[in-house]
Amino acid sequence: MTATFEASARTAESTSAGRSRTRTHHYRGPLRPSGGNLVARYVVLGVVAVLFLIPFWVLIKISLMTNDDISKPNFVFLPIPPHVENYLTVLGDPGFQQALLGSVVMAVVSTTLTIAIAAMAGYGLARVPSRLSKPVFALTLLVLMVPSATTFIPNYIIVASFGWVGTLQGLIIPTLFAAFTVFLFRQAFLNFPRELEEAGKLDGLRHFGVFLRIVMPNQIAFVASLTVLGFVGNWNSFLWPLVISGDGFGITTLQVYLSTFLTAQTFDYTGLFATAVLSMVPLVIVFFTMQRFLVRGIAETGMTG
């Protein structure tokens, strides 16, 4: 498709520089887009980039204003002086602290265990011979067909019958068994060179040794991609935490905490926006340090996280 632009760049060139030139100059290797075409691309992308950044700018701007400033009719481009104390107020709020703790524990524990469980199952399906590996894999594929979002009511019913509503285990445990992640690990392990594993076995390692010391360390980039995706997905997940946790319970997450203010009548905009900014901090850190893995994970799996 770059060639799409290359081609149009050439068309532009040919009209300006005369036809004879293009005739003798059919293909000039890996062409680069040039001229007016390129300028147009940068202009469009520049506008899009500004549009995409506006919501972040508004988020940060309001978090640094006072509620009085917001209600004034005049537009504020940047709050001067910035009211950083909004953030200190939020950080000292026990409600926020509890929600932050809930989110951190949920995202870390859930992501780690999901990956560990799925990696083990994937390895078992790919490499350990068993009479039942086919039926178990068929069952995994069947479960893939069930849309995860519509199972929140059945899951709630089970969790409720265990008496786990409003508990950490109710929040975390039902999310740990990801058929799609098992499927991805199985594919990755099937493509893993068998020779390396055989070498490990010659050195006296058994299946667990091969799995832990040879296969997993060699698949670390793949594991990192799935971990980052899983962390983003868990951190931002809303529906399941909404039905299973919340204000009345001992456990809540940042998304649910923010939503309770968002769906009720709120007057403290600045505090709420500061809370939202703080809720994004871990993800922004993950995003900028692990973007490589995030991008790779999405490109390889088509997963939203």
Place this chain on the structure above:
Amino acid sequence: MTTFAPGRKASSSRRHPRRGEELTFWIFLAPFFVGLLIFTLLPIAWSAVLSLFDAQATVYPTIFVGLRNYIDIVTDPDFLNSIGTFLVFTVFIVPVTLVCSLGLALLVNRLPHGAGFFRTVIFLPTACSYVVASLIWKLGLFNGLESSLANQVLALFGQQPIYSWLNQFPLFWILLVTVRLWLQIGFYMLLFSAALQRVPEQLYEAASIDGVRSSWRMFWSITWPQLRSTTSAVILLLMIAAFQAFDEFYNLVGAGPTARPPLVYLYNRAFTQQDFGHGSAGALVLTLIMVVVALLQNRFFGFGAADDDSPRKRASRKKVAA
């Protein structure tokens, strides 16, 4: 030990498993398999049972009602409206996201400078949750105050400010559609960018030698056919995502009857009204609809029939079913 034995045809186990290996297999599989049974299959089974009972405010029902709940659900005007809401939403969100994400992927692809910057900026909202985005839209951009960006833009064009965006019929759709566009375009752009990089350069060279000059023709005769399987997967992913829309509807327009997609309807039925019988029946009906749509899409658009049938592609097709 069981009649399940697949016999000699089993290809995943190249040789006959030794006794120790059967045990090892189950040690590797046990955590996942047990979890799958208890937290996926058991819930669905229990839900199927509950859907046949009057389960008001309880998950241990006693009054058997047969298919009553199913009939109630599919004849409930609110349920039908929720499907209508999904259709309206899909008609806007799917084509617009598709065109924008493909267009941006084309614009950014092999840009001499700054490609990484533009990709990062457009991808950045992926790190934002629907809840935070809804907050920015509802209480920031469109909060109805004169100082808000939306009203400032209106003032720029000499229009009166709009004080309430979420209570007026077509207006709340602007918020619902734009918030999702902002959140998901970067993700699909990434899928298209990855697909574009897999299009063989020689095809363009060949077309160029064959005298294809216009970028328009180059796109339709080479790029678009090469992206066929990705486009098809993206359409299905977008439709599934739209069908499962919950977060921004819940947080922006609330539980009100204005715009209530299927999952919000289900949530209200099961949790606001504490009616798990109807909730279970509705969940199973929706699950069935989604599985059928996925199979139909698979049949008519035929994933991967075109260019690329790598394991990676197959994997993303499997995800599509999930």
